[in-house]
Amino acid sequence: MEHIIKTENLSKVFRAPFTFKKINALTDLRLEITPGEVFGFLGPNGAGKTTTFKLLLGLLKPSRGKIWLWREELKKIELKSKIGFLPENPYFYNYLKAKEYLHFCRHLFALNSQESKKRVDALLDLVGLPEHKNRLIKTFSKGMLQRLGLAQALINDPELLILDEPMSGLDPLGRKEIRDLILDLKNKGKTIIFSTHILSDVETVCDRVGILIKGNLRDCGPLEHLLNPKIKSFELCIKGLSIETVHNLEEQGLNLIKRGNEIFIRVEEKEEKNLLYYLLEKGGELVSFAPRKETLEDLYVNEIKSIDNHHENLGFGN
Amino acid sequence: MKIWALAINTFREAIRDKVLYSLIFFAVLIIGLSVILDNLTIGEPTKIIKDFGLASIEIFGVLIAIFVGIGLVYKEMERKTIYNILSKPIHRYQFIIGKYLGLVLTLLVEVLTMSIALFLILYFYEGKIAFTLLPAIGMIFVALMIITAFALLFSSFSTPILSGLFTLSFFIIGHLTPDLLELVKKADSQTLRYVTEALYYIFPNLEYLNIKGQVVHHLPLEKGYLFFASLYGLLYILIILLLSMVIFQNRDIK
Numbered sequence: 001m002e003h004i005i006k007t008e009n010l011s012k013v014f015r016a017p018f019t020f021k022k023i024n025a026l027t028d029l030r031l032e033i034t035p036g037e038v039f040g041f042l043g044p045n046g047a048g049k050t051t052t053f054k055l056l057l058g059l060l061k062p063s064r065g066k067i068w069l070w071r072e073e074l075k076k077i078e079l080k081s082k083i084g085f086l087p088e089n090p091y092f093y094n095y096l097k098a099k100e101y102l103h104f105c106r107h108l109f110a111l112n113s114q115e116s117k118k119r120v121d122a123l124l125d126l127v128g129l130p131e132h133k134n135r136l137i138k139t140f141s142k143g144m145l146q147r148l149g150l151a152q153a154l155i156n157d158p159e160l161l162i163l164d165e166p167m168s169g170l171d172p173l174g175r176k177e178i179r180d181l182i183l184d185l186k187n188k189g190k191t192i193i194f195s196t197h198i199l200s201d202v203e204t205v206c207d208r209v210g211i212l213i214k215g216n217l218r219d220c221g222p223l224e225h226l227l228n229p230k231i232k233s234f235e236l237c238i239k240g241l242s243i244e245t246v247h248n249l250e251e252q253g254l255n256l257i258k259r260g261n262e263i264f265i266r267v268e269e270k271e272e273k274n275l276l277y278y279l280l281e282k283g284g285e286l287v288s289f290a291p292r293k294e295t296l297e298d299l300y301v302n303e304i305k306s307i308d309n310h311h312e313n314l315g316f317g318n
Numbered sequence: 319m320k321i322w323a324l325a326i327n328t329f330r331e332a333i334r335d336k337v338l339y340s341l342i343f344f345a346v347l348i349i350g351l352s353v354i355l356d357n358l359t360i361g362e363p364t365k366i367i368k369d370f371g372l373a374s375i376e377i378f379g380v381l382i383a384i385f386v387g388i389g390l391v392y393k394e395m396e397r398k399t400i401y402n403i404l405s406k407p408i409h410r411y412q413f414i415i416g417k418y419l420g421l422v423l424t425l426l427v428e429v430l431t432m433s434i435a436l437f438l439i440l441y442f443y444e445g446k447i448a449f450t451l452l453p454a455i456g457m458i459f460v461a462l463m464i465i466t467a468f469a470l471l472f473s474s475f476s477t478p479i480l481s482g483l484f485t486l487s488f489f490i491i492g493h494l495t496p497d498l499l500e501l502v503k504k505a506d507s508q509t510l511r512y513v514t515e516a517l518y519y520i521f522p523n524l525e526y527l528n529i530k531g532q533v534v535h536h537l538p539l540e541k542g543y544l545f546f547a548s549l550y551g552l553l554y555i556l557i558i559l560l561l562s563m564v565i566f567q568n569r570d571i572k
């Protein structure tokens with residue numbers, strides 16, 4: 001099959017400073033990204049997302065494995081002319097103005113045409129910095145830096161965009177704008193791979209997702225394939241129950257959440273009927289009753305939990 | 319073209335940094351100070367001005383070369399601004415050359431500014447432009463380019479403080495090895511002679527490029543001296559830059 005990015009057994013081992021202990025940041029990653037798709041890269045802190053991106057761009061050398069971009073080995077520098085990269089928490093030169101920085105980036109791509117000059121202004125408008133073109137980057141806020149980072153990633157009108165946490169640091173409106181921008185770029189036929197911690201962003205824009213945990217790709221595929229489409233459980237909200245009844249429910253080991261005089265109960269499928277009859281019989285007043293499908297959050301949390309010692313290793317205790 | 323963009327950006331950083339201005343201001347001040355000293359001493363007028371002037375052009379050049387040079391690569395890595403460069407179609411060697419040329423350009427501006435100040439003062443005294451100083455200034459510039467190459471080399475794998483110390487010691491030893499070589503010629507120990515000779519060839523021979531004394535005292539230079547000295551300097555720079563590129567080529571950009 002045609003692909004834009006392909007990796008085979010891609011691995012990166014770091015050496016911890018002083019102790020020289022091995023850190024397996026990425027282990028045998030096998031990834032294929034096809035043209036025109038939006039791929040969401042999920043994973044807890046330290047999972048290896050940024051490491052993967054840096055390997056793809058040749059900033060880091062793989063400890064093992066291979067990378068192909070457009071079917072060519074990464075060594076060819078020209079391949080990068082077709083890539084736009086937004087690093088996480090992008091950094092710039094404090095002594096430059098936003099516009100000057102973009103012109104600098106333009107020259108790094110050897111883009112000297114009149115058209116590319118105009119693109120600088122257009123991009124600053126696009127990412128929502130029209131009033132800050134001639135301001136020193138030193139005075140920018142976090143979100144403004146993020147926007148400038150996006151502008152520089154688009155300066156060469158890239159075919160492939162690699163975005164490391166593009167929504168981080170943005171206000172809700174900014175996040176929506178970036179989401180729309182990603183969809184817009186997708187419609188123009190661009191290929192986009194981005195990492196994020198915000199699951200709803202993945203659900204709205206991604207064709208496929210990959211879940212990376214401790215350097216291992218655990219799940220990878222279209223969202224609807226990864227998530228179980230069957231209804232797994234029900235959530236009901238009820239009020240007007242006596243204290244004894246609540247107590248009784250708790251003793252049966254049911255998962256209750258009390259909020260004011262309302263009680264939320266999550267119940268597995270097949271048991272919902274009996275429970276409902278029982279509650280109504282006890283004089284409960286039904287507020288809501290809803291079937292629940294597996295969400296990305298469920299999948300994500302389960303994946304992380306299934307790696308038992310994850311928290312131990314990060315030093316969070318328990 | 320890409321290299322030029324990198325060089326200009328490096329130059330711009332130095333220019334927009336106020337430290338540079340204060341350094342140049344201070345240096346010009348010192349040249350001015352030498353005028354006072356000159357009036358207080360007997361002997362050939364303007365000799366002290368020339369001595370002082372050339373020395374301060376060199377010293378301040380070395381200060382800039384070291385202070386800016388040791389941060390050239392390190393700062394880009396530390397501040398992660400390098401991600402946005404090497405993720406674009408830029409070879410790592412282009413990055414090294416661009417950074418180097420940017421600082422050389424900065425030094426050129428420094429040397430030119432100070433030379434013009436010196437020439438103006440001398441013109442005021444002698445009524446003519448002191449063209450005879452030009453060879454010495456040229457050689458100072460070659461020496462500064464060597465120092466810069468060293469600072470860049472160290473900066474590509476070490477921290478600024480260490481790089482600064484390394485570079486400074488290369489500068490000092492580079493001025494001392496010819497003397498040492500003379501000294502140990504009379505020594506009995508064979509090993510001592512070998513070690514000194516090895517040092518002599520590894521470290522740059524900055525004394526070879528130092529013709530300040532000859533120029534100020536109107537001593538003649540050998541035929542072709544300037545040519546061979548420049549050639550020596552440029553070859554040296556080339557080797558150091560190549561070494562920097564090799565070291566930097568396979569580094570992880572963390």
Ligand SMILES: Nc1ncnc2c1ncn2[C@@H]1O[C@H](COP(=O)(O)OP(=O)(O)OP(=O)(O)O)[C@@H](O)[C@H]1O
Nearest residue numbers: 014015023025044045046047048049050051052572
């Ligand atoms: N320069 C480095 N030296 C040593 N270890 C490193 C280095 N960079 C990353 N690591 C380790 O590699 C692992 C993966 O880090 P990486 O930055 O790729 O995670 P991430 O998925 O991007 O996390 P986050 O969501 O927090 O950005 C971590 O355990 C990290 O400690």
Ligand SMILES: [Mg+2]
Nearest residue numbers: 049050051088
């Ligand atoms: Mg990261």
